[in-house]
Amino acid sequence: MTALEVIPTERLELVPLEVGHAEEMAAVLNDPALHAFIGGAPEGLEELRARYARWEAGAPEPGTSWCNWVVRAREDGRLVGTVQATVVGDRAEVAWVVGTAWQGRGYASEAARALVGWLRDRGRTVVAHVHPDHAASAAVARAAGLVRTDVVHDGEVRWESVAAV
Numbered sequence: 001m002t003a004l005e006v007i008p009t010e011r012l013e014l015v016p017l018e019v020g021h022a023e024e025m026a027a028v029l030n031d032p033a034l035h036a037f038i039g040g041a042p043e044g045l046e047e048l049r050a051r052y053a054r055w056e057a058g059a060p061e062p063g064t065s066w067c068n069w070v071v072r073a074r075e076d077g078r079l080v081g082t083v084q085a086t087v088v089g090d091r092a093e094v095a096w097v098v099g100t101a102w103q104g105r106g107y108a109s110e111a112a113r114a115l116v117g118w119l120r121d122r123g124r125t126v127v128a129h130v131h132p133d134h135a136a137s138a139a140v141a142r143a144a145g146l147v148r149t150d151v152v153h154d155g156e157v158r159w160e161s162v163a164a165v
Helices: 019-028 045-057 107-121 135-143
Strands: 012-016 064-073 079-088 091-098 125-130 147-153 156-161
Touching: 012 107, 019 045, 019 079, 045 064, 064 107, 079 107, 091 107, 107 125, 107 135, 125 135, 135 147, 135 156
Parallel strands: 091 125
Antiparallel strands: 012 064, 064 079, 079 091, 125 156, 147 156
16 A cells, blocks of 8 residues: 555645544544444543554554544644545545534545545545444545445445546
8 A cells, every 4th residue: 555645635634643643632532422323432542542553553464554544624733533444455445533523514525535535546446334324424425426335234334436447
């Protein structure tokens, strides 16, 4: 997989995630409502640092790349969420999260569009799985150019886009 780089958009920058982002991101992600469709609970700072350290170290499976970015709002420089892709061969599984305080501004759609475009430019087929009741996340997938399929995996609907030709 290509080395991660800053991906600029009109209002955002997707910045390669580092352990040093954990402190600011712990506050961004500290809302139980963010887990309504995925389960679990917000992680504490040390848990988040440990997870980011694992992500920075890379996937233990040969041929798998973990690509993680924090999403920074250009207007004030604050982190507002994350986007990620797990890349295996020519397929990338993507996910996104925007902190509750920044939802409703189109940040998730803008960040997901940039991520999907970056991956497609590198010849990847992009896939996301969205809970069938999560209308906002389905709207983000649609805005990112993904198409809903009839495939359901672990209770989530598969959205996909074919690699750029």
